[in-house]
Amino acid sequence: MKNLTVEDARARMLDGAARLGVEAVALSEAVGRVLARDVVADRHQPPFDASAMDGWAVRRADYGVVAAFAIAGESAAGRAYPATLEPGQAVRIFTGAPVPPGADLVIIQEEAVRDGDRVSFAAGDNPKSNIRPAGGDFRSGDRLLGAGARIDPWRLSLAAAAGRADLPVARRPKVAILATGDELVAPGGAPEADQIFESGSFSLAALIEAWGGQPIKLAPAADSVDAIALAVADAEVDLVVTIGGASVGDYDLVKPAMARLGLVLRVQTIAVRPGKPTWFGLLEDGRRVLGLPGNPASALVCAELFLRPLLAALSGADPALPFGVARLAAPLPGNGPREHWMRAARAVDAEGRVTVTPFPDQDSSLVGVFARADALVMRPAGAPPAHAGDLVVTLPLARA
Numbered sequence: 001m002k003n004l005t006v007e008d009a010r011a012r013m014l015d016g017a018a019r020l021g022v023e024a025v026a027l028s029e030a031v032g033r034v035l036a037r038d039v040v041a042d043r044h045q046p047p048f049d050a051s052a053m054d055g056w057a058v059r060r061a062d063y064g065v066v067a068a069f070a071i072a073g074e075s076a077a078g079r080a081y082p083a084t085l086e087p088g089q090a091v092r093i094f095t096g097a098p099v100p101p102g103a104d105l106v107i108i109q110e111e112a113v114r115d116g117d118r119v120s121f122a123a124g125d126n127p128k129s130n131i132r133p134a135g136g137d138f139r140s141g142d143r144l145l146g147a148g149a150r151i152d153p154w155r156l157s158l159a160a161a162a163g164r165a166d167l168p169v170a171r172r173p174k175v176a177i178l179a180t181g182d183e184l185v186a187p188g189g190a191p192e193a194d195q196i197f198e199s200g201s202f203s204l205a206a207l208i209e210a211w212g213g214q215p216i217k218l219a220p221a222a223d224s225v226d227a228i229a230l231a232v233a234d235a236e237v238d239l240v241v242t243i244g245g246a247s248v249g250d251y252d253l254v255k256p257a258m259a260r261l262g263l264v265l266r267v268q269t270i271a272v273r274p275g276k277p278t279w280f281g282l283l284e285d286g287r288r289v290l291g292l293p294g295n296p297a298s299a300l301v302c303a304e305l306f307l308r309p310l311l312a313a314l315s316g317a318d319p320a321l322p323f324g325v326a327r328l329a330a331p332l333p334g335n336g337p338r339e340h341w342m343r344a345a346r347a348v349d350a351e352g353r354v355t356v357t358p359f360p361d362q363d364s365s366l367v368g369v370f371a372r373a374d375a376l377v378m379r380p381a382g383a384p385p386a387h388a389g390d391l392v393v394t395l396p397l398a399r400a
């Protein structure tokens with residue numbers, strides 16, 4: 001349980017983590033939610049052969065043969081021509097309108113000359129049909145979206161086009177956030193000379209929201225086993241995330257406090273930089289607890305590496321992180337024994353390749369560096385020095 005690799009620690013956290021429940025939400029509420037069941041089409045789209053242009057529907061067999069077509073009527077979007085097109089006839093048609101049975105060609109209106117109740121066309125060779133076949137977008141029975149897909153605005157349009165008014169989605173995991181420490185004062189408060197403003201819970205709440213969880217901020221707790229245990233005891237959540245008090249100092253009391261609630265540890269420390277003291281376990285009542293270190297960069301890096309996949313798993317989504325690959329813009333020294341996730345600036349060079357430049361100061365207390373970073377760069381444990389141009393694994397940070 002101590003000094004686990006990142007992968008091993010993540011696997012232990014994800015073990016047994018699955019969707020918590022299912023609820024229906026209206027389309028307008030569905031963005032960001034994870035589908036709990038497949039969306040299957042029960043109708044073709046388009047449901048009929050549709051005209052792609054404004055023009056005239058005719059029989060291809062008549063084209064170039066009939067000199068002047070008899071205008072039989074009109075087919076507009078939402079108001080189909082009610083009969084079959086007969087030989088020698090043309091139907092005025094508009095984009096999106098059903099092509100009448102019998103017609104298999106739409107001639108654009110720019111090529112038509114109308115004369116009373118007759119229309120004729122400048123004949124060309126083998127004109128395109130300008131017809132979108134029924135089911136050309138999707139067909140009845142097609143699986144349009146799979147369970148586990150996260151709804152975004154584009155997927156939302158597909159669900160709407162399939163006629164769904166609401167969608168079955170995973171219940172959002174409820175996540176309590178507990179900042180701990182005598183030194184913490186809420187922003188806007190009046191800190192003593194030996195105090196600092198509490199920052200960790202704000203960014204964590206925003207990340208949890210963005211990752212599909214429901215953040216519930218608990219009042220920050222002082223460095224006391226009683227206070228921390230009391231703060232967590234009655235929180236009706238699926239997961240508790242604590243900030244700080246994770247290490248080995250006399251005032252690092254979160255694990256002893258959780259022991260009172262029956263904590264069974266699954267992860268004690270991780271060979272990761274920053275974030276070595278990150279821990280994870282289950283309380284007696286089944287609630288999960290993720291202990292993040294207090295240093296802001298440690299807390300946020302480990303939220304990316306562990307909390308994000310955990311929330312995905314608890315929502316029934318794929319917990320895999322969206323790793324990328326980029327070229328180092330500058331050399332790096334060899335790495336120590338912990339897998340290092342460096343805060344870095346991302347850019348695109350003149351050849352269109354993504355490059356990353358880790359910030360020179362990677363101290364885990366630096367909030368300022370994190371605010372400028374837009375990617376994390378991974379250096380494997382024990383990696384030799386790296387050269388400019390070397391490929392490295394990255395984790396892009398979502399910047400609004």
Ligand SMILES: Nc1nc2c(c(=O)[nH]1)N[C@H]1C(S)=C(S)[C@@H](COP(=O)(O)OP(=O)(O)OC[C@H]3O[C@@H](n4cnc5c(N)ncnc54)[C@H](O)[C@@H]3O)O[C@H]1N2
Pocket residue numbers: 179180181183184196197198199200201243244245246247248249252274275276277292293294295296298364365
């Ligand atoms: N003897 C050792 N000391 C430390 C070790 C070690 O292995 N042996 N590990 C170091 C590492 S690595 C880390 S990371 C830190 C993490 O310690 P804790 O999780 O116990 O965090 P705290 O001591 O509570 O706080 C660390 C730092 O962060 C500030 N902090 C805490 N909470 C917040 C918050 N919500 N918002 C803003 N800032 C916060 C706190 O004031 C401290 O400055 O331990 C090392 N020590």
Ligand code: MOO
Pocket residue numbers: 272273274275276277293295297298364365
């Ligand atoms: O692991 Mo700590 O987060 O390096 O400072």
